[in-house]
Amino acid sequence: xxxxxxxxxxxxxxxxxxxxxxxxxxxxxxxxxxxxxxxxxxxxxxxxxxxxxxxxxxxxxxxxxxxxxxxxxxxxxxxxxxxxxxxxxxxxxxxxxxxxxxxxxxxxxxxxxxxxxxxxxxxxxxxxxxxxxxxxxxxxxxxxxxxxxxxxxxxxxxxxxxxxxxxxxxxxxxxxxxxxxxxxxxxxxxxxxxxxxxxxxxxxxxxxxxxxxxxxxxxxxxxxxxxxxxxxxxxxxxxxxxxxxxxxxxxxxxxxxxxxxxxxxxxxxxxxxxxxxxxxxxxxxxxxxxxxxxxxxxxxxxxxxxxxxxxxxxxxxxxxxxxx
Amino acid sequence: xxxxxxxxxxxxxxxxxxxxxxxxxxxxxxxxxxxxxxxxxxxxxxxxxxxxxxxxxxxxxxxxxxxxxxxxxxxxxxxxxxxxxxxxxxxxxxxxxxxxxxxxxxxxxxxxxxxxxxxxxxxxxxxxxxxxxxxxxxxxxxxxxxxxxxxxxxxxxxxxxxxxxxxxxxxxxxxxxxxxxxxxxxxxxxxxxxxxxxxxxxxxxxxxxxxxxxxxxxxxxxxxxxxxxxxxxxxxxxxxxxxxxxxxxxxxxxxxxxxxxxxxxxxxxxxxxxxxxxxxxxxxxxxxxxxxxxxxxxxxxxxxxxxxxxxxxxxxxxxxxxxx
Numbered sequence: 001x002x003x004x005x006x007x008x009x010x011x012x013x014x015x016x017x018x019x020x021x022x023x024x025x026x027x028x029x030x031x032x033x034x035x036x037x038x039x040x041x042x043x044x045x046x047x048x049x050x051x052x053x054x055x056x057x058x059x060x061x062x063x064x065x066x067x068x069x070x071x072x073x074x075x076x077x078x079x080x081x082x083x084x085x086x087x088x089x090x091x092x093x094x095x096x097x098x099x100x101x102x103x104x105x106x107x108x109x110x111x112x113x114x115x116x117x118x119x120x121x122x123x124x125x126x127x128x129x130x131x132x133x134x135x136x137x138x139x140x141x142x143x144x145x146x147x148x149x150x151x152x153x154x155x156x157x158x159x160x161x162x163x164x165x166x167x168x169x170x171x172x173x174x175x176x177x178x179x180x181x182x183x184x185x186x187x188x189x190x191x192x193x194x195x196x197x198x199x200x201x202x203x204x205x206x207x208x209x210x211x212x213x214x215x216x217x218x219x220x221x222x223x224x225x226x227x228x229x230x231x232x233x234x235x236x237x238x239x240x241x242x243x244x245x246x247x248x249x250x251x252x253x254x255x256x257x258x259x260x261x262x263x264x265x266x267x268x269x270x271x272x273x274x275x276x277x278x279x280x281x282x283x284x285x286x287x288x289x290x291x292x293x294x295x296x297x298x299x300x301x302x303x304x305x306x307x308x309x310x311x312x313x314x315x316x317x318x319x320x321x322x323x324x
Numbered sequence: 325x326x327x328x329x330x331x332x333x334x335x336x337x338x339x340x341x342x343x344x345x346x347x348x349x350x351x352x353x354x355x356x357x358x359x360x361x362x363x364x365x366x367x368x369x370x371x372x373x374x375x376x377x378x379x380x381x382x383x384x385x386x387x388x389x390x391x392x393x394x395x396x397x398x399x400x401x402x403x404x405x406x407x408x409x410x411x412x413x414x415x416x417x418x419x420x421x422x423x424x425x426x427x428x429x430x431x432x433x434x435x436x437x438x439x440x441x442x443x444x445x446x447x448x449x450x451x452x453x454x455x456x457x458x459x460x461x462x463x464x465x466x467x468x469x470x471x472x473x474x475x476x477x478x479x480x481x482x483x484x485x486x487x488x489x490x491x492x493x494x495x496x497x498x499x500x501x502x503x504x505x506x507x508x509x510x511x512x513x514x515x516x517x518x519x520x521x522x523x524x525x526x527x528x529x530x531x532x533x534x535x536x537x538x539x540x541x542x543x544x545x546x547x548x549x550x551x552x553x554x555x556x557x558x559x560x561x562x563x564x565x566x567x568x569x570x571x572x573x574x575x576x577x578x579x580x581x582x583x584x585x586x587x588x589x590x591x592x593x594x595x596x597x598x599x600x601x602x603x604x605x606x607x608x609x610x611x612x613x614x615x616x617x618x619x620x621x622x623x624x625x626x627x628x629x630x631x632x633x634x635x636x637x638x639x640x641x642x643x644x645x646x647x648x
Binding site for chain 1: 447474475476477479504507508509512513514517518519521524525527528531534535536539541542543544545546547548550551553555556557558559560563564565568570571575579581589595600601604608610611613616620622623627630633637641
């Protein structure tokens with residue numbers, strides 16, 4: 001398969017924040033990347049954003065010299081040119097069914113017979129915009145967390161007509177470029193990540209709505225407690241290690257408490273406008289609106305530092321294992 | 325108040341894993357600590373566990389010389405002796421109403437007139453076992469995450485009769501010893517942390533139940549994606565920074581998706597025995613039962629390294645702010 005050849009080209013179609021992030025992922029792993037965006041000048045702007053981000057990654061000690069990575073990324077003059085010789089297309093255009101449907105027709109007209117097409121869609125399943133194309137067995141969702149070069153997770157979600165080989169091939173490609181692919185067996189709204197985030201947010205809204213805790217204290221409970229394990233273990237491994245006999249033992253001890261909590265979390269006004277205003281007011285006291293961009297930069301620095309920290313710890317774990 | 329005097333003694337009553345962890349927190353901050361446990365020999369065993377943990381913390385670069393910290397922790401021969409001169413009692417006995425009720429009577433008989441009493445209870449509100457004691461206005465829940473010397477969060481939860489000054493005083497004490505206290509305005513089952521954990525687990529169980537994803541992939545989605553931001557920001561700050569206009573803007577863009585996800589998460593068999601067995605089977609394939617203890621040690625090493633990483637980053641942030 002062409003994905004085993006690192007000269008295989010990757011096409012990134014749609015070069016906003018998400019597409020630019022993907023270009024870094026693939027180029028960092030040694031793949032030539034073609035950028036294409038229907039908006040004139042957008043791909044060129046992406047190239048300069050990519051250049052800045054690569055410098056940030058170098059400053060954070062996450063990559064060496066940015067120059068050879070940057071050199072692997074080029075701008076294509078047309079969709080056909082971008083897809084020429086591409087083993088994989090990462091589509092990252094606007095999250096709208098009509099936009100994605102139209103683009104898929106265009107891709108279908110020029111795509112090679114073995115090329116896989118992954119969509120960065122965070123909510124729309126591939127079944128909503130790939131049913132009409134000839135290449136539909138080679139289409140799936142490959143949903144990243146932003147920015148993908150710092151958060152390795154990629155959710156692979158097949159449409160009913162996606163071939164199993166497509167999932168297998170894209171999974172192998174994602175692993176090869178250093179991402180952490182997970183697979184859904186079929187589509188479900190929000191996929192895995194946003195379903196998990198959604199229910200936690202639902203309860204967070206509820207705690208504020210009922211006046212049980214402030215926005216700041218809900219955040220602190222996660223950032224100074226609950227989120228610490230979750231930065232390197234998932235929720236199942238966390239509870240598996242939190243009872244002497246593992247997860248079944250944990251369920252026997254605490255299932256009753258959690259069932260009872262679940263029963264009291266159903267009725268509430270999550271995402272209700274009045275409630276949103278109250279949370280907004282609390283957030284703007286903590287962080288004035290004009291400081292949102294600089295706080296976003298802080299977040300990116302912390303994510304980079306955390307990525308470096310996790311890599312160092314993983315390397316140490318690997319050394320410890322191999323020394324045994 | 326006596327808590328401003330670092331010679332004020334702290335009494336730790338109940339010296340299992342949680343009580344031992346608390347002793348480290350207070351002694352690390354300079355407070356003399358008296359250990360008391362009704363089970364003969366338990367406090368002495370705690371002292372040797374504490375000694376091991378202090379060595380681990382030193383090896384991880386989180387504390388300097390363990391000796392002076394260890395020297396501040398002593399074993400009391402009786403409850404009265406442990407409470408003598410104590411500004412604060414951290415109660416960490418078995419999570420059972422009858423056990424805590426009986427202990428509160430004993431504490432009530434010997435406690436000083438200004439001493440606060442915090443319970444480490446992870447589920448039982450103080451209203452369930454402090455209503456009968458004279459000192460009840462000075463009682464509350466102070467629920468840590470284990471181990472408290474690595475996860476700073478402390479949930480302060482008042483009973484209906486807890487005096488506001490008690491919450492204020494214990495909050496100041498917790499901040500002084502380097503913990504991160506949050507406050508609930510009143511009791512709610514599971515407090516903040518386990519309510520948030522409970523709903524996320526509920527959806528995690530559901531994804532497995534419906535065959536949408538494996539246990540391993542649910543865990544990976546958190547540890548390689550969702551949990552990364554949550555290790556240093558809470559859920560509200562995360563979404564506040566994920567839309568150009570902040571949290572209200574985010575709610576306008578994504579509230580519909582999340583409402584729709586919420587509607588599909590209600591009916592399922594969370595914590596059901598058959599489902600628990602399926603998850604247990606998947607976990608035991610990933611981690612055989614005999615490796616649970618060594619994986620627990622791995623988790624503790626990673627938590628220590630993450631704590632050091634976060635402290636370094638916080639110090640860097642503070643320097644950047646003061647340099648402005």
